[in-house]
């Protein structure tokens with residue numbers, strides 16, 4: 601059964617002319633307002649801006665500089681990959697984008713709204729979904745229920761309604777399950793819909809995580825090492841699904857990856873981190889030939905399980 605064309609509320613990439621991105625943000629900082637944790641500190645009104653942009657992000661843990669003066673801009677509809685050797689700051693960056701960490705310096709602009717710290721508890725309402733480096737599934741629940749749980753934030757029925765299965769809750773539950781079924785079909789997971797998630801092979805569990813994030817129809821999908829620990833075949837399969845998801849739903853994807861080889865054919869643009877600094881930000885071909893990137897990866901080439909180097 602084909603997926604219905606959801607009203608995703610996404611921004612169509614075609615609605616944004618390239619020159620709009622070239623202009624970037626206004627040179628003057630956004631108007632500052634009293635800052636509260638997780639509250640916007642300003643907005644960039646009247647300017648067609650990237651879906652996501654980071655400006656001057658700095659983050660330290662004690663004496664360890666995890667991120668230093670990172671700028672990053674993500675256009676609607678693109679697959680934006682962040683790579684770097686171990687300890688380069690990739691996970692710290694995705695944790696800043698998703699509001700898990702508050703940066704010491706700089707700010708995050710999401711859909712034109714500027715945050716000192718993205719409100720992580722409102723991430724889903726902001727249209728952002730993420731997966732985690734380490735699997736975060738409900739291992740004792742079925743695949744179908746795991747995927748439907750990605751819509752839990754939308755369920756509006758009260759506790760009594762959910763327990764008694766009455767009123768709006770029954771309809772909401774039916775709707776969640778039906779949308780979960782559609783995403784399972786899209787990601788070729790229907791055959792395992794009733795299996796307990798924890799009993800699936802690792803590669804399939806990672807795909808179930810992708811399904812759970814996708815079912816929320818996110819405008820921005822953050823994938824933290826979605827191919828980590830996979831075989832070469834599973835990685836290439838996952839890359840195909842990520843691209844298909846972007847094409848089908850026009851979801852903007854920010855993807856963190858350690859293995860450079862697998863993201864070359866998948867990414868529109870790649871940012872490279874090394875010791876918390878951004879050392880390159882370009883197309884895959886340009887990154888592949890960038891001497892600073894080659895130098896950063898020298899000595900860790902053996903970590904690349906595909907042995908593909910860069």
Ligand SMILES: Nc1ncnc2c1ncn2[C@@H]1O[C@H](COP(=O)(O)OP(=O)(O)OP(=O)(O)O)[C@@H](O)[C@H]1O
Pocket residue numbers: 661664665666684685686687688689690691692693858
């Ligand atoms: N919670 C933390 N407490 C202390 N130091 C941390 C913490 N998180 C990250 N760091 C340090 O910050 C630096 C960047 O780590 P981060 O995990 O962001 O890198 P990474 O590129 O994701 O690495 P990997 O590929 O190994 O996952 C490292 O030196 C790391 O030890």
